[in-house]
Amino acid sequence: MAPVRRQTSERVLDIAEALVQTRGFNAFSYADIARAVGIRKASLHHHFATKADLGAALVARYRAAFLDALRSIEADTESAPERLERYTDLYGSVLRKGRMCMCGMLASDAATLPKPMRESIAGFFGENEAWLARVLAEGKKRGQVEYEGTPSSLAAFFVSSLEGAMLVARAGGDPRPFDDVVHHLLGRVRAKKAAPRRRRQPQR
Amino acid sequence: MAPVRRQTSERVLDIAEALVQTRGFNAFSYADIARAVGIRKASLHHHFATKADLGAALVARYRAAFLDALRSIEADTESAPERLERYTDLYGSVLRKGRMCMCGMLASDAATLPKPMRESIAGFFGENEAWLARVLAEGKKRGQVEYEGTPSSLAAFFVSSLEGAMLVARAGGDPRPFDDVVHHLLGRVRAKKAAPRRRRQPQR
DNA sequence: GGCAGCCTACCATCTGGTAGGTAGGGATTG
């Protein structure tokens, strides 16, 4: 039969990704995935020989998808504030699905993961910070945003705060605090001289 | 008679705490603890009947110790900026031990934990935010700190950013980015009119 | 004598992983 339905290995990755994002790498098993996909455990090993292989594929795909999303943001708008807001939306939409950023989740499991995975996770954060740093530097040059300190340290600040906000918001079971953090973060770089975007957000 | 050696159950908690902070709740076993303490696995169940019980005791002790530390900070200084810096030091010293905040780590495992633990973890974050909010409100009243937005939303921002900074710093294996985040965070509330505080400013 | 604190021995269940086999489709070859 022609491959009418999604490639099995893609479905495996989809399910594994959801499991990592909600439970963590050490809190799901091949049996869990097999059940969800509808094949036997042994067949999983045909697609991903070991759990480490599965993990590596998972991170690689996630990184690529994230980079795509970043490119798409840059293509859509040249406004730094808008780019930053779109960036925070990336995190927000994950949180609204009841999930944690996959690499944030894996970061907490890092000590138990094989080295290739750890390096790829660090790579994810590096890419994110590099992208943000570029957006921040460009935005400053154009007078779209204002801030003190280096673009790269502020970029790291963004990533850390967003990851932490997801973590804490999930622990409380309430996504609203996340939006507060986003608000503080974006307010931090808003150019004051520009149009009077007074936008005093309702403080709930 | 003074107990010559630490109570076994305290040693168990110490070791379990370190394991949670470095590996997560699902990545260590009773066997790991037993080996480290030097007793048999079955004896552990004498102190903590189930792993859930151990987890609950762990969080309870951690919360209490943290509250003690906060009280101690308030007793030591009345300066809001100093209090905030001392607060960030609490996190920094954990990170320098190669550990993650225990409740941050547990937050990522939350979906797999028994409800009492989850609630206690949320309680930890609530207490932290409440303390910070109080310090921030008081500090503003005294003109020691300046900021926009409500104290409680800024408090949540502090907690989120610090937790995230630990998470990301640990993933990269380098604690320096954490200090950057602390710097940004403290800079955000520094009163501009007040005397020039000579804090470290190297931007690495 | 009771009990805290420890022990040995054992349990069912789950873990990631392996061995070896079957079904079917597409290409290669006589």
Add this chain to the structure above:
DNA sequence: CAATCCCTACCTACCAGATGGTAGGCTGCC
């Protein structure tokens, strides 16, 4: 054209080791 071959994708059956947890017994102190 058909027979063969190979490969992908799946299967059943199994494995050793780890998991959290239990049953029941010993010892030494108040």
